Amino acid sequence: MSDESAEPAADPAGISRRGLLGLLGTGAAGLAVGGAAGAGIAIAAGAGRSEARSAATYPFHGAQQAGILTPVQDRLHFAAYDLPANATRDDFVGLLRDWTAAAAEMTQGRPIGEGAIGDLDRPPDDTGEALDLPASGLTITVGLGPSLFDHPEHGDRFGIRARQPALLRPLPRFAGDALDQARSGGDLCVQACADDPQVAVHAIRNLSRIAFGRAPLRWSQLGFGRTSSTSTSQVTARNLLGFKDGTANLKSEDPGTGAAVWVEAGDDPAADWLAGGSYLVARRIRMLVESWDRAQLGEQETIIGRDKGEGAPLSGGTEFTAPDFSEIAANGQPVIAADAHVRLAHPDHNGGAALLRRGYNYVDGNDALGRLDAGLFFIAFQRSPEQFITVQRALASDLLNEYIKHVGSGIWAVPPGIAEGGYLGETLFA
Template identity: 60%
Template sequence: MSTEQNGQTGQYGQTGQHGPTGQEGPTARTGPEQLPPDPVTTAGEPAAEPRRGVSRRGLLGAAGVGVAGVGAGIAGTLAVEHRADAGAAAATGTAVSSYPFWGSHQAGIVTPAQDWLHFAAFDLTSSRREDLVALLTAWTAAAARMTQGHGAGPVGPTSGDYAAPPDDTGEAIGLPPSGLTLTFGFGPTLFRDARGRDRFGLADRQPDALRELPQFPGDNLDPARSGGDLCIQACADDPQVAVHAIRNLARIGFGTVAVRWSQLGFGRTSATTTGQATPRNLFGFKDGTANVKAEETLDVDRHVWVPHGADARAGWLEGGSYLVARRISMDIEIWDRQALSEQERVIGRTKAEGAPLSGGTEFSAPNFSAQGAAGPLIDTTSHVHQAHPDVNRGVRMLRRGYNFVDGSTGLGRLDAGLFFLAYVTDPRTHYIPVQNKVSRDAMAEYVQHTGSGLFAIPPGVQQGQFVGQALFA
């Protein structure tokens, strides 16, 4: 997908957002402090933060408890804390800054898009199935804690055995949860690696749609920024909270996984609820005008979640999704020297208001048949025209992309662009055909895809289970 700016399904365009029964719930928030209720609390009573009713040491229990036992114990204890803190929040009006971890869908998909991202892909360094299960169990327990502001371990960064490394790295001490969500995914190589090995006995459960993405026109992919057995998407309203989460999950996985590549992102490039203003990308245009909003639940069900019976071999993925991750470098210095008229022609929208060039306001539907003195008002090669659902069999995506600036290149230019994240019900119908079109649109001259990954995102986690548990059943 090139860099869909405001078209509905392209790189910079819309991607459906909230589901009706998703982990975060259908409640839209109109600001950073208005969040959906925690499902383990009484209706209308959100869980407050910070939660300090139970000590980290108390959560651990006996020193000999196994990883799975610790995860289940933490889940139960957090549920008690949620209920207690919900009452306090209702009584005091304390602002809420956390999303629930447990639910029917993973957090971080239909959640209102946060301001910061740290994304990481991992390679497994162990070929033992029990090590993979233990890792996912430990990650689940840590994620449940961190998303509620409890750190990454059962003890903490300044407690426990003084002669041993701390149980948490400590850079998030004193920080609230900041809306942290952690979303986990499985890459194609988890099921069969590059050498064709079925390391974990999972090859017969690989979804048909989970295959390496094809080479698209204009791709210049760096293998060091592509692929991965596992992925974690950390989104938060504080960059340090997001970085802390990935750092500690990598620490927990030491000896079982190694970071293959990671990406920091700032400035969300999607408005995912009706209360969020449309953001702008590094080309200076409004981004995601046509994104499906959280309230459009039917579109989310149709275009995002994997439905029942979609794949006989992958029933474990029902209620989950597929994540397409693409690192898109933008030639911003070249773009900045183009006339405003050329920039608007390439995008197909006005720069000031984000309105389609066929007229109207930002949220007016583009009229691709409208003619001017020199031809169509919206150029047929514009990004909006090529990415619009009307010319792509109606398919849409749920986008959660972010801007990035990674220093400079050897040519003395900024290494900047868009880290594209899109959740779809099937990449074969909802991403690959659209990307094949927009990779040849007018914007393709100014962008280059330099990293890529496709991941199966399991459904949400129920308390007492670990992420992706149904895959191993």
């Protein structure tokens, strides 16, 4: 039973970081609301959508890592790290242990170690910018890249090559790939999701600080709006093309989702340590939004295969009506075009391959031509990398390709969840 699909809980101590300050009377804008235990959970004045969920806290320990089936939070900070050539197995395990301790605190809305204030004679253990904020639904999900097991230059640094999952290999090249290696790959990845951007950034900043000198940051990506739903309780969000995204996503409540997402014992005899884990694929997909914004609405809908307002399939019905790919229009053409995105990506077109999508919108300023550097930071979790590879290959003829470009990429194995007293990735070293 996964802990992570559980309903979010209020802070177990009943007092969030912000609540604590509110109760101390230092949070001028905070309004303390009586919690179940009679303690305060503060909600900022003028609370909006994010603030309404700000008290959510997901368990850090459990059979699976949180941040996969967890209802997608509003904000993302994603980071990839490389261990140095001379790092030892002890260095690697030491880092994972230190990250575990810090993540266990931060996800519960608590500062790291002795906190951000205290001893004036040394740098604080916690950088402090989340001190007055609640947990905000923070989840921290860690993945292990293929280069940890078999690095092109450093080989088998950690003595784990024999345990490399057979399918944990760099992704094949796909049609149209324009990947920037400086924004791709990495020995380790961390996905920090929260309903408050500062909480997500605080998590990555502090994990990077803990990794200083041990695993330098290779690249990182901020995401400011979810583009999917992973629970039927969530309203479908929109991507930067203006379309609802996540309608046909796997949802935690669907009976088949676990079998599509979690690695089972026996899937890979060399990698039983990964049972209860998953594979994370990330793709930084630039959208050519200026061109898209000049495309007629009819063309936009033909490309996606759904209408823009309601998100319903062009074959009819409402948002959650199943698309009818066999329907033919009066002109003899399929109503949902042969190369429409949803037709090519649909499991029926891919031997049943389904993905748990968990991506985010991003805008990273603009390029030298004055075009927004905007797009989708696509994240998908799956039981086998073959699921992503199958769907991405099918998308080679996607009508959408005229308006998008894949510019970053990575794949990581996500170890199972962490037992109390254990550490991230422990089963790999057992």
